[in-house]
Amino acid sequence: MPSLIDELKPSASDCRAFARRLRLTAVRMVHEAKSAHVGGSLSMADLMAALYGGVLRVDPHSPSWAERDRFILSKGHACAVFYAALASRGFFPLEWLDTFYRDGGRLAGHASHTGVPGIEFSTGSLGHGLSVATGMALTAKRDGAPWRVFALLSDGECDEGSTWEPALFAPQYKLDNLVVIVDYNKIQSLGRTKDVLDLDPFADKWKAFGWAVREIDGHDMDQVLDALTTVPFTKGKPSCVIAHTIKGKGVSFMEDKLLWHYRNPSIEEYNAAVAEIEAAP
């Protein structure tokens, strides 16, 4: 794999290649482990490829480097892509990915930091990540530290009141070193978000709370990189990127299907998924 680590400006083509690798790895992990959440992993694969393909200032050889950017995956159930990104970047050996969701393995079915370099914060219960990210951003501000905090949220967890508490707090403290990315794939566990609890007008809600908001196509790498490399969008305001995405993106029979929130791909489905991802332009 080309070195994506130290590039100041990640290239869209490298990130697209990285995203393809992440999709392949995540689908394999989920299939082999017989686990769930492949749809929500694929919807955020391009976002993760951009973040770990160069946006985040992190050092795999020094995961606790004091001035690293902090990343929190608040939608911890979609951790297969996260683990794949960390292993690809060299935070831990690729072989560890084979232990995902297994007896005695290191990689739990929701993002967990125990024994796993590169994970700042463990999640799994929704609506926890943004508060912790906000506390980190506040600390950096008060200490005059240069690092930034990125939190990737699901749309479903915006049902949680505990997501909106820090949403109210961060603008009050002018935390422009904080970036929220919402993977808005519009399907949650039991149905479409508009049918369960309609989030729209979603961007307006964040704006009303005092965030600088940008809406992007979360699968258009040029748009993703443009947004994530131009934060803060407004000085003195936290940034919110609403990434419009498609659940199961990259595998036609999984795309925009509620079924693939939980369903585990059979061997035939897995092979078909791999063929599609590899054949994609």
Added chain:
Amino acid sequence: MRTAFLQTLEELAAVDTRINFITGDLGFSVIEPFVKRFPMQFLNAGVAEQNMTGLAVGMALSGKIVFTYSIANFPTLRCLEQIRNDGCYHKANLKVVSVGGGLAYGALGSSHQATEDIAAMRALPGMTVIAPGDPLEAEHATRGVAALEGPCYLRLGKAGEPRVHTGPIDFQLGKAITVCEGKDVTIISTGGMLQPCFEAAKALMQTGLSVRLLSMHTIKPLDTQALLSAVRETSAILTVEEHSVIGGLGSAVAEWIAQASPRRVGFRIMGLPDEFCRTVGSQDYLRRICKLSAGDIQTATQELFQRTK
């Protein structure tokens, strides 16, 4: 206890800039000196305890020692999952402080009575649970909590409790303080029940009963050495707490006795019954209603001793 805590925290914050204090919009007219002196080590999270706790963990994971502060059940039960997943699982330097443990805010009603908090906090892996017995213990406990790595729960009474200890104390987290030495029966108190227990012990000694009184300020980890001595050297143990009889000090001691006591011992748990207190009244009034007055403790101790001697 609240005053002792805040004054001590101010002293600590002056010498250690890692110390941060976050309130959930409570503490009017008592936290102002801290806020004025250390504005960059203070935060009002607003009426949002889940966020208060998450923020605190984010700060703690960035190198700070963070005290969250509110009253009754708001800093504990309201944000229990944040304390568990965010604080305890990450072994964060999160110090949860509740003012008004037990029936301290009695007349405000059951919403403001923290009566299951010890049970909930005690069950969390890695959590240290402390309920000091008087203002002097509260001062020492605050220092201990700040110095200890990892999550802690500090359960305080309110302001204006009398000091029970007359001289200096040897306060160590996890070590009970022997307030009175005795050989007939042991009373183990936690939190603000120390005062009525002390009164009961004094009265019992007037009647010729030799009472050992332990202030078990740390409920977790429990001082099992003190329990072992009590079992060996006295014939019965009475635990007293302003907390449900389920899951608190009494349960912790019972768990140890059932599994580890080298000999049979008389035992009784005094605490709040497994029901909401629906009577309106002050802390003193409700303690009498709930049979937790000094007189009730005295009577219960005598009965227990008669039954087991």
